[in-house]
Amino acid sequence: MAKTLAVSPLAPAAFPELPVIDGVRFASVAAGVRYAGRTDVMLAQLDAGSTMAGVFTRSATRSAPVLDCQAKIGAASDEGAAIIVNSGNSNAFTGKNGIESTRAVTSAVAAATGLPETRVFSSSTGVIGEPLPHERITAKVDELVAALDADGISGAAKAIMTTDTFPKGKAVTVSLPGGEVKIAGIAKGSGMIAPDMATMLVYVFTDAKVPQPLLQTLVSQINDRSFNCITVDSDTSTSDTLLMGATGASGVEVTEADTAFAEALEEVFLDLAHQVVKDGEGATKFVTVQVTGAASDADARTHAMAIANSPLVKTAIAGEDPNWGRIVMAIGKSGAAADRDLLTIRFGDVLVAEKGWVSPDYREEDGARLMKEPEITISVDLGLGQGTSTVWTCDLTHGYISINADYRS
């Protein structure tokens, strides 16, 4: 990273206290993959009996580690698992060498931990198109294994950072019929992606006992309502990865009926997703876009994403300009059903426009006052049906241009 970035003004006051999750241990190390003077590789090892699930980028040009994870993730196994992650180099668009580098790293971890290679998952994030100097990572694997510590999760959150201006973590404890279980997660991501520097990686752990198929279902469904509903700049990483491990060490079993577990997991996913938006490159505003009254949920999402990705909407928000005309424009261009004369638009709880025109009660100074807040909600009702969607984004500022144009990683 060429420059140290100022911490996002939307960052939480502090990294949260993350509890120990029984059955998983963490280590991190400075391997010098690309960055100097900081940790850049993390290892997590999960005990035998753990189940694993994951979701991955849909990019057609996804990286070698993503393809490797996808090939391994569905298998049932009682042998434990490991996750090794490096920052500084994404091992993406590296041809056949990419596959070999991924294999070198995962087989080194397998050898050092005694796990089968099919249970070693890896991620790489950082510069694209350069060969991964995997020998710098494999040289550190024994050191990592020796350092594994149940208390190491916050160190892991720091080791996976690239353009992130703060480490991201979240934990909740939830009471189930069989007892209490814990969920803790870490994430990195600052642009929705800057493929030569950033991407989104998420690792979540629980001591609950969750059968693999149920864990995968929960992860996929909740991902659709959380990480799949955020956008910083509409660009999609070749490396985005979410892996979740359930160690079962609490002895408390989760069934499909345990909505409390799903709700707790959603709380963790949403909080981490929002932290990624709040660390959006150059972000100064956290924006919630709520669409209701669409012809379908899919239409609502199309409208919400059109608003959240519109450069004109995002620059207006950066300028604290209650420019509702740009919202109308974004709805109009989205391609989903809309009737101009049925639209209702609100900033926060201020009614801005209704029935195809600005509301007679709307005063520009009310809109302008709301736009000065660091967190802004834009609500649109289409007046057509029951479809709803909520997405989260940030503004588009000079900071984004500076990070992505003014210097190179």
Next chain:
Amino acid sequence: MAKTLAVSPLAPAAFPELPVIDGVRFASVAAGVRYAGRTDVMLAQLDAGSTMAGVFTRSATRSAPVLDCQAKIGAASDEGAAIIVNSGNSNAFTGKNGIESTRAVTSAVAAATGLPETRVFSSSTGVIGEPLPHERITAKVDELVAALDADGISGAAKAIMTTDTFPKGKAVTVSLPGGEVKIAGIAKGSGMIAPDMATMLVYVFTDAKVPQPLLQTLVSQINDRSFNCITVDSDTSTSDTLLMGATGASGVEVTEADTAFAEALEEVFLDLAHQVVKDGEGATKFVTVQVTGAASDADARTHAMAIANSPLVKTAIAGEDPNWGRIVMAIGKSGAAADRDLLTIRFGDVLVAEKGWVSPDYREEDGARLMKEPEITISVDLGLGQGTSTVWTCDLTHGYISINADYRS
């Protein structure tokens, strides 16, 4: 407009000499719709026997004048036609009042020219959601009609500007079997849209005699290869309008077999389209994105637009950074078919990447040198089929943020 913008560094050296098109006359006037100290309304009147065709924004929230033009455009008529355009106020999202304002303007022109109201077309561009002070326009209609002049087209090009930093015009003369005909066009547009300030309006005139159905076919087809292939910021105006009138005053008839006429028209459309991109808000680079080898033309266009609209690609170009990894990313996210290991990427004629990895012959300094040029071509071959597409865009700079965030219209 709150500030005077510096002229785009990509602007042509001068506004071209536009020839008189027999059968059409122009006038412009300062009506004070919103701007002070400049002309802001233009009128064009076409003689009896003219045919008219047009294409319009597909936005679901299109403006009242657009809806009015669409209702009128297909009709056959021998009665001549008029086009009246104001800048400063787009009469978009103005509810029922918008329809009334459009009617007031077009009926005033009809009364003053003796044309039926069905032959008076109008456009409005500027701030959204504010009532159009149409009485300021109707008060000037007699003055406009009195000032109509065959030589007034360059004045018209200036009257329709909003955030444009230069007026846009282009003309060609073409020899057909029946004789020589002229085509002249003017355009405005600087963001693909900034709905409270900018939009894209295009008016093209010829003295050729073109039957209405053929004129509409030509306009629609060539529009798909020109104005529909440019993007500044992926946002779409609620007011985009292209109107074309063929006066027939040359007596030279155009038939479907006259490919020379179609080619000349395409030259005019493309030149005006490129001028709009070159006046893109904050633009410092004119970028051609050529995609070949896609599974279909539609897939090629999807990839080309994904590259041209990617904020990360556009900021890299702004930073003169030959960041081909972001091209790979954009292809990957586009949703159209791609195989990472078959991709070939070129900057200008420099081979950057092939077969899933950076080319062994590529030297970063060659890419960097090309990126310093004001006009840049990015070529991508998918290696999958015969589909091709070319689109044009500009970079994403601090200037774009400043224009759209730092102050309000």
